[in-house]
Amino acid sequence: MSNQINISVKNDISELATIVGKLEDFVKSHLLDDLTLFNINLVVEEIFTNIVFYAYSDEKEHLIDLRVSLDDNSIKIEIEDDGKEFNPLNTPEPEHIDKPLEDREVGGLGIHFVKTIMPNPIYERKGNKNILKLTYKTV
Numbered sequence: 001m002s003n004q005i006n007i008s009v010k011n012d013i014s015e016l017a018t019i020v021g022k023l024e025d026f027v028k029s030h031l032l033d034d035l036t037l038f039n040i041n042l043v044v045e046e047i048f049t050n051i052v053f054y055a056y057s058d059e060k061e062h063l064i065d066l067r068v069s070l071d072d073n074s075i076k077i078e079i080e081d082d083g084k085e086f087n088p089l090n091t092p093e094p095e096h097i098d099k100p101l102e103d104r105e106v107g108g109l110g111i112h113f114v115k116t117i118m119p120n121p122i123y124e125r126k127g128n129k130n131i132l133k134l135t136y137k138t139v
Contacts, residue, residue: 003030004069011052011062011081019044019066030070036138039117040075046110047079047088047132055083055130070138077118077134086130087123088114 005026009015020041027037044066051064067078091111115121118134125131 007066008063013052043114043117046114051081055081073139075136079132081130082128085125089123
């Protein structure tokens with residue numbers, strides 16, 4: 001059983017099922033709990049969906065690469081795309097996060113969840129690639 005998987009998918013929302021399946025297999029093969037799987041899926045789905053819907057200004061096929069690795073106490077996730085430059089970590093915190101759902105504007109919570117679930121994310125732009133590095137503590 002490998003402590004690392006690489007997933008390469010097209011910029012098509014239907015590819016989310018492939019990603020979720022591979023993440024589930026990885027997490028379960030390492031006997032990690034359901035909360036870990038839920039949190040990792042939530043974060044990866046948010047980032048992947050944002051890339052698919054907002055990163056590309058053309059209709060061409062692009063590849064999005066995910067590298068997932070496990071060490072003694074954390075899962076590291078690296079997501080790389082060749083979309084337009086965008087640092088999700090610079091997204092402002094949503095206003096009035098403590099308001100009831102019916103009083104909030106739609107949107108803005110996804111990146112907040114990413115930053116909350118995966119503290120200390122790192123964004124880099126290398127060449128024409130966005131690279132987001134996330135760490136989830138398993139203990």
